[in-house]
Amino acid sequence: CASWRTVEVPEHLNAATLQHWDLSGRLGYRTAADGGSASLEWRQRSEGGQILFSGPLGFGSAELLWNGEGAELRHGKQRHQAPTPGALAWMLTGMDLPVDALYYWVRGLPFPGAPAQLQRADDGSVTGLQQLGWTLRFDRPEAVGHLVLPHRVRAERGSDRFTLLIHRWVPLS
Amino acid sequence: GPTEDLVKILAGVQSMQAGFEQTILDRGGTRLQQAGGELAVARPNQFYWHAEQPFEQVIVSNGQRVSIYDVDLEQVIERPLSGQMGATPALLFSGQPEQVATEFRVELGEQEGNRRTFRLTPTGEDPLFTALEVSFDGQAPETMRLEDALGQQTIIDFVDVRLNGSVEAALFRFTPPAGVDVIREDE
Numbered sequence: 370c371a372s373w374r375t376v377e378v379p380e381h382l383n384a385a386t387l388q389h390w391d392l393s394g395r396l397g398y399r400t401a402a403d404g405g406s407a408s409l410e411w412r413q414r415s416e417g418g419q420i421l422f423s424g425p426l427g428f429g430s431a432e433l434l435w436n437g438e439g440a441e442l443r444h445g446k447q448r449h450q451a452p453t454p455g456a457l458a459w460m461l462t463g464m465d466l467p468v469d470a471l472y473y474w475v476r477g478l479p480f481p482g483a484p485a486q487l488q489r490a491d492d493g494s495v496t497g498l499q500q501l502g503w504t505l506r507f508d509r510p511e512a513v514g515h516l517v518l519p520h521r522v523r524a525e526r527g528s529d530r531f532t533l534l535i536h537r538w539v540p541l542s
Numbered sequence: 543g544p545t546e547d548l549v550k551i552l553a554g555v556q557s558m559q560a561g562f563e564q565t566i567l568d569r570g571g572t573r574l575q576q577a578g579g580e581l582a583v584a585r586p587n588q589f590y591w592h593a594e595q596p597f598e599q600v601i602v603s604n605g606q607r608v609s610i611y612d613v614d615l616e617q618v619i620e621r622p623l624s625g626q627m628g629a630t631p632a633l634l635f636s637g638q639p640e641q642v643a644t645e646f647r648v649e650l651g652e653q654e655g656n657r658r659t660f661r662l663t664p665t666g667e668d669p670l671f672t673a674l675e676v677s678f679d680g681q682a683p684e685t686m687r688l689e690d691a692l693g694q695q696t697i698i699d700f701v702d703v704r705l706n707g708s709v710e711a712a713l714f715r716f717t718p719p720a721g722v723d724v725i726r727e728d729e
Binding site for chain 2 (some may be wrong): 446
């Protein structure tokens with residue numbers, strides 16, 4: 370017989386339950402050759418995700434959309450398709466931004482699809498992790514509803530670096 | 543015609559200082575972001591733009607190069623100021639007024655008393671934005687509205703506009719603070 374055990378899940382581990390959201394923030398990225406920054410609106414739904422990037426003075430926006438079948442990047446009049454959003458993020462930033470992993474990293478969680486080393490704070494929340502060649506640091510934890518989510522994610526891999534600053538989380542599930 | 547009227551108004555602006563409120567709407571009209579801050583503009587091609595929220599950002603052009611400093615990202619991007627006005631609307635008030643005639647098709651929009659709105663469509667091929675509207679109350683700019691190729695709109699309202707006052711040159715010179723990541727682009 371199935372015995373129900375209520376497991377006291379520490380607050381931050383609930384972040385895995387958050388699967389759909391609206392997030393607004395700012396992305397700064399740096400490669401050996403180039404760099405940039407953009408405001409970012411990330412709308413994550415069950416059928417897929419959409420990230421709107423807008424440039425420093427607000428214009429020059431680009432849109433990255435993906436679902437189960439594939440991904441599309443819209444930038445000015447150009448449209449590009451690819452199987453995954455990560456390949457297209459490269460066209461925008463010159464960096465192979467692992468968008469599939471970012472879906473987990475943005476919530477301070479490791480990407481389940483690859484081995485990871487984790488560093489934890491005393492309360493058990495993840496403060497850093499190494500995965501897919503990236504080294505990540507999470508800080509500025511703030512409450513979002515009953516969850517506690519990092520509001521700054523910094524990542525480095527070789528000469529590539531990005532910082533994601535989160536200004537507003539709107540959890541939808 | 544409208545082009546000459548706009549060039550005349552712009553030629554009358556040697557310098558400008560103002561507060562601004564910037565609102566960004568997605569193509570569905572949903573408000574994405576609200577920013578506010580201070581700006582200063584002076585010929586030739588010098589501008590200072592300091593947004594306080596939601597992320598503190600300073601954009602400074604000394605006429606040749608523009609620096610974009612993201613305070614919270616601890617990052618500065620420095621690149622040559624691209625000559626055409628179509629790339630940075632801030633140049634509208636600090637670039638060569640006659641450039642408006644070559645870089646945009648200018649139409650007169652609403653007119654009410656001495657409030658006039660000009661609608662500018664960039665003539666270059668893949669411009670960063672597809673439509674720009676500037677409204678003036680007499681000589682003073684009141685609002686600027688930009689729409690880009692994906693329908694995203696940026697609306698900038700100017701408040702407390704001071705025209706042709708003296709602006710100290712130091713405002714248009716930017717030195718990156720120590721410890722900040724500086725990315726220099728030369729293209």
